Amino acid sequence: MGSPDWYSFEGNGRKSIRFGGKEIKRVNKFKYLGSIISADGSMEEKVKPHMQASWNSWRAASGVLCNNRVPLRHKGKFHKMVVRTTMHYGTETASLRKTDEKKMDVGEIRMLSWMSGLTRKDRIRNDYIRGSTKVLEISKNVQQGRLRWYRHLLRREEDRVGMHTIKIEVQGRRRRLSAKGDGRT
Template sequence: MKECSRSLFLPSNATSVEEDRFLARSRIYSDMDLEERWLRISGRGSKDDPSSPMNEPVSLGESTIEAVDSFTYLGSVIHRDGQSSQDVQSCLAKASRVFGSLRVPAFENRSLSLCCRHRAYIALVLTTLLYGTETWMPKAPDLRSLNAFHHQCVHIIVGISRRDQWDNRVTSITMARTLGIDCDVADIIREYRLRWLGHVGRMNDDRMPKRVLFGELPATRPHHGPRKRWCDVIMDDLRSISPPVPSDCWFDAAQDRSAWRQVAHRRPPARAPPDPDSGFHCACGKVCRRPGDLKRHAPYCKANS
């Protein structure tokens, strides 16, 4: 295995001292050749080509393991293309079944306090929905699906209908804060990823997750818009939080577990409030940001009734 590329975790304007310290840490993994041990990864060939190394069966003693497109391991769906979309859909289906089984006896039961319903939702539904998110690389459609399911559950638990939401101008963020949730699904996934990054950074040097994190495959990556890797996503997470964490300082900061937990809990900077003079105005006084919002608001507008 090659030494870790300095472009993954080290900025281009880093000093020579920072580069020497980074390369000295990555040399620990240079003599651990994964191809000569039990892990073999090939970047050549196509999954549609029967002669590709990716489709060759693996012999393990007297048994033969066939090549498949995806399989389930420890509750997570592992796909051959490395994407998380199938795992996201699997977690959505599981969380939907859990919420549906508890909807009438728990979440729509007004005899239970809102705090009790909130704790049940966090412990049973949200943990099922976000199982294994530390290794996810979700795309924008995946995040929209997760947020849509989360907001729908919050609607049912709080007991506010769509009509009441439009009439009282209650946003989904306000309802989530009423339930005691002050962040969306993307923020929770980012926090889980950063906590896992710190955990891997504190591992011993001979542990496989740490070797894979600082390792590099010998095959070159394509130049025409390659897919984001987990290390690319985690670097975006470090830059998006406020205040951001420099890419060459996270390893030293992660050695302190309590301090790194506070770093993982950081959120991106808040968006500026919309300008009341801009947007699309309704006769009732509501200001919409987009024409589609104004069109959806029209059937529920009191001025049109």
Template sequence: MVISRKQESPKCDIFINKVKLKQTEKFKYLGTIISNNGKTNREISARTAQAKINFQKMKTTMTNKHISIETRKRALQCYIEPVLMYGCEAWTISKQIQNKLEATEMWFLRRMLRIPWTAKKTNERVLNEANKRRSLVRTIRKGQATFLGHVMRRGKLEHLLTTGKF
């Protein structure tokens, strides 16, 4: 795979034992989708879908009104959000992606509070009802900053690539 910003990906021929390797547009490496345009839209969409599937598997617990909302929020933070945020340190988050992540966060809260999609409740009202503030994007940004700090302190190849000082 060749990672490039160009619309048309450059062709690259690599041979191993006289056998040409197939060039691909995307592949999964260590559970993360890597695409040839360097964007993370596919990865974030896949992570969002997987987190929603896991939420649905835990639906009886996550929507149970006999369990306090604080306990359910903690379960969300412990069991669902890590699935969503796996590999988030390497994500490129545009405003569109940020909106999608915030919508996903609200999707979880609305289901936990059993608020139907037809209810005309604003996100602020839902957040107040859950006694919560938006935290998903902030947590991702904090993880990215922490990772960047590790890269910058390490001083090896990653540091050279990040700073461009060869």
């Protein structure tokens, strides 16, 4: 067994922890239940593998997706079934930031524009590309998945852990965040 590591957010002020006479190494990110959690709260380490997997599935299906004889709507349906499912997998429970969602949106619009045979030089708006392929933004799709997951939790029995956590009421007031978002008031 290797030396144990500990994780902390930047603001807790502790430099090191000693346990049994040994100093435990501090890390800025760790893996927990398949998700990589970083000290700054971003899920970039979770988004990267999903984006890479979606690009791999897009490349594998590019024979169909880039074929000019296939109608654009059929390409959009194929994209939603093959590429988007790999990009969207596991994001129902992830707390994605706006920047993470934006990265997913940008990657997807690049796939859709290549699929449509368009480049940035053509200066076609993203809304038009999404409308012609009938593909919503991935951030909207993630939001729908979260709501679906939430409805799933609400249907469970009352004695399940998920129902207890939904009904928890925290005492006191929530701290107001500063404009920088670092917790200072």
